[in-house]
Amino acid sequence: MAPLKITVSGSSTISRSPERCLLRVSVRSEGPHQELVSKEVGLASNQVHQIFKELSPKTEEGLATAQAPVTKFSNTLLSTRSTVPLDHDNKPLPRVYHAHSSFQAIFRNFVTLGEVVSQLATYPKIEIDKIDWHLTDETKKALGSESRNLAMYDAIQKANDYAEVVGQKVVAVHITDEGQVSHGRTLQSARTFVPTAGMGYSVSPEGGPVIDLTPQDIEFRGSVEVTFEAVSEN
Incomplete structure (x- = not known):
């Protein structure tokens, strides 16, 4: 079998x-x-x-x-x-x-x-x-390594969840790296600005929405597809 x-x-x-x-x-x-x-x-x-x-x-x-x-x-x-x-x-x-x-x-x-x-x-x-x-290139490189590790741990946990039900354990036999993507907020601006006071440096175009210059967090996402073979624990 x-x-x-x-x-x-x-x-x-x-x-x-x-x-x-x-x-x-x-x-x-x-x-x-x-x-x-x-x-x-x-x-x-x-x-x-x-x-x-x-x-x-x-x-x-x-x-x-x-x-x-x-x-x-x-x-x-x-x-x-x-x-x-x-x-x-x-x-x-x-x-x-x-x-x-x-x-x-x-x-x-x-x-x-x-x-x-x-x-x-x-x-x-x-x-x-x-x-x-x-982010700097050095940080992106470090986060790339960390995100790959975390994505692999996530895949292993999922596979173990399935294998546990049938009383088996898993061994990885094929890994497909689906890459990493960073997502940050890009802010467009208008021609004329009315600066407001304060550390947030919110800048409002006349007649338009507020453009917030407060730094926005960047999400670094990784994904991987892994094929496991389940083997008997005995």
Whole structure:
């Protein structure tokens, strides 16, 4: 008689507070004069660049210092384009010029993050595009190992539950790793902000819902499918 086979899925969920936050910022302007919109974006971009530069002092090796609130940042070059809008009769209106640049910075100090968002809220031509909470690569690697262990223990427990009923024990004969996935909350933003006081750094777009900059826990989930063979305990 062929041995009894038991196939079960094991899973695990681990929650951790984020260690990093990716802030994405855009600088935009539009109007009838290309030189003016380019100048506006250039000036605002210089201000944003200076903020991030002061928050990310470097060691002699070019890495962020241990106390730097921003571990690294980058930006795109200023770009321009033009469009010709149409009126209600589908007739062309005067040409409109657009200028744009963007930044992204990785924060490890979330108090400073809130202060920077509040500061940028007062600048014209600036949009906060996105705020993403993250774990460091080292933490994700450690959690990956832990989640695999926990998922396997979960599968073993399930298989033992089934085998116990028929008076047998189990031996794993095939394991399929279904991977790990981390889930964090991504916060979208609007163009204009009204910062509120307090450590939570809640920022409310005019006429829109509150955007909470308080760090959101990240869930790290692992899953595995395991096939066991049940054998007699005797």
